[in-house]
Amino acid sequence: MNITIVGTGYVGLISGVCLAAKGHHVCCVDTNSSTVQRLNSGHPTIYERGLPELLTEVHSSGRFRATTELEEALGSSEIVLIAVGTPSSNGEIDLDQVRTAARQIGSYIKASQRHISIVVKSTVVPGTTDTVVKEEIEKASGKQHGDFGLGMNPEFLREGNAIEDFMYPDRIVFGHEDKNTLHRLETMYAPWQTEKLHVNSRTAELIKYSNNALLAVQISAINEIANLAAALGGIDIMDVARGVHLDKRWSPIVSDRRITPPILTYLVPGCGFGGSCFPKDVQAIRTQGMRLGLPMEMLNAVLAVNESQPQQVINIIEKDTGSLAGRTALVLGLAFKPDTDDVRESASLKIIASLLAKGSHVLAHDPIATENFKRAMGPSASQVEFLKSWRERVRDADIIILATQWPEYAEINSTSIEGKTIFDARRMLTPDSVACARYLSIGRRMA
Numbered sequence: 001m002n003i004t005i006v007g008t009g010y011v012g013l014i015s016g017v018c019l020a021a022k023g024h025h026v027c028c029v030d031t032n033s034s035t036v037q038r039l040n041s042g043h044p045t046i047y048e049r050g051l052p053e054l055l056t057e058v059h060s061s062g063r064f065r066a067t068t069e070l071e072e073a074l075g076s077s078e079i080v081l082i083a084v085g086t087p088s089s090n091g092e093i094d095l096d097q098v099r100t101a102a103r104q105i106g107s108y109i110k111a112s113q114r115h116i117s118i119v120v121k122s123t124v125v126p127g128t129t130d131t132v133v134k135e136e137i138e139k140a141s142g143k144q145h146g147d148f149g150l151g152m153n154p155e156f157l158r159e160g161n162a163i164e165d166f167m168y169p170d171r172i173v174f175g176h177e178d179k180n181t182l183h184r185l186e187t188m189y190a191p192w193q194t195e196k197l198h199v200n201s202r203t204a205e206l207i208k209y210s211n212n213a214l215l216a217v218q219i220s221a222i223n224e225i226a227n228l229a230a231a232l233g234g235i236d237i238m239d240v241a242r243g244v245h246l247d248k249r250w251s252p253i254v255s256d257r258r259i260t261p262p263i264l265t266y267l268v269p270g271c272g273f274g275g276s277c278f279p280k281d282v283q284a285i286r287t288q289g290m291r292l293g294l295p296m297e298m299l300n301a302v303l304a305v306n307e308s309q310p311q312q313v314i315n316i317i318e319k320d321t322g323s324l325a326g327r328t329a330l331v332l333g334l335a336f337k338p339d340t341d342d343v344r345e346s347a348s349l350k351i352i353a354s355l356l357a358k359g360s361h362v363l364a365h366d367p368i369a370t371e372n373f374k375r376a377m378g379p380s381a382s383q384v385e386f387l388k389s390w391r392e393r394v395r396d397a398d399i400i401i402l403a404t405q406w407p408e409y410a411e412i413n414s415t416s417i418e419g420k421t422i423f424d425a426r427r428m429l430t431p432d433s434v435a436c437a438r439y440l441s442i443g444r445r446m447a
């Protein structure tokens, strides 16, 4: 099948490479010519495990290419996926990129006799595909839905695990507004054996938001309880969490064996959810609900807890060890989670901004996300000392904050940490393992 993907960021690129690996011919379109050039020379534009190898394979097979020219790509495609960004603007979804992509495809359809299906893969609020996207295409093409197909196929991949998630999905959602589009989605995903849901496009859109919103609810709920545990004192929230996780409705016992499902990783306290999806998606669906006259109390609370959670790190350190002014803090981890170089909405952005505002000297390290982090920080990045390697600088720090769960940071034990304060924001260590240091964390205030 010939497939065009408009927008070649995380989702567009991973989808394109994986669809090509399954035998389709894929052309990825992006307005960024350096992205296109890099991909056409076989080099990935993002960090993702397994991507360099897979890109080399599909690039040399001739089944994957990239271009800046949408019309040229569409010339031979039966289906076009829109995978452009849908950022948040003042808590509301910004559909500018989606509208532009829809108009550009509409202009192509105007001059073409071929029937193609346009399928939205970007995360868009319910009702976007069958109103906004449809209307933009109709206006630009002068044709009606029916002359072209329309659908919505949400993406559930997680950065850091993106290729595996795309290749072995837990479900595929075929949101469709017509039979042609459903048929094309079925053909496109024929090589995948998993549960395939057939729904309309607004249901598909709400499935994606509900999925993220419910996971965000869990994270904020455990964080709120963690803050309560710290306020009470004498409790370690990890002991509480373990006690809860053992409920067989969370971890069932099957054939006398306890199953530990991955959902439990969303029930561990930390400094809040970040990344390119959760914060903006929860905001977008909350705002949509409020526009419809609903109070959206639950999601408002989820966001409020999350907003203040990185500040817990600073509050606890100050409460326990005094003012941060003039002290040196080493922040380990800048990506919003391990195995990615994505720093969008990373808690480290807020933690470092707070440390600087308090007058601390900040040392910072990440194995792969430093350059993205500097760009995201803007001019204030010049106030931070970014390190290429962290081990030999531990001795210079008064406080070490483990902010991203990169496995190498668990080796902090093998450096000289005696007498230092370690703030383990990700619960990577056990308090006993760093007995020579002052161990602090969210949800834990021992006497």
Ligand SMILES: NC(=O)c1ccc[n+]([C@@H]2O[C@H](COP(=O)([O-])OP(=O)(O)OC[C@H]3O[C@@H](n4cnc5c(N)ncnc54)[C@H](O)[C@@H]3O)[C@@H](O)[C@H]2O)c1
Pocket (backbone or CB within 6 Å): 006, 007, 008, 009, 010, 011, 012, 029, 030, 031, 032, 035, 083, 084, 085, 086, 097, 100, 101, 104, 121, 122, 123, 124, 155, 156, 157, 158, 159, 276, 277
């Ligand atoms: N990143 C994730 O983990 C993830 C997971 C699931 C869903 N999503 C959703 O997928 C969508 C894309 O996310 P992303 O992280 O890949 O975004 P991104 O910002 O990394 O990439 C978007 C790309 O689209 C390109 N673009 C914008 N307008 C264009 C146009 N008119 N023509 C061609 N290219 C254009 C940009 O240059 C950019 O490269 C979003 O809606 C996001 O919410 C993301």
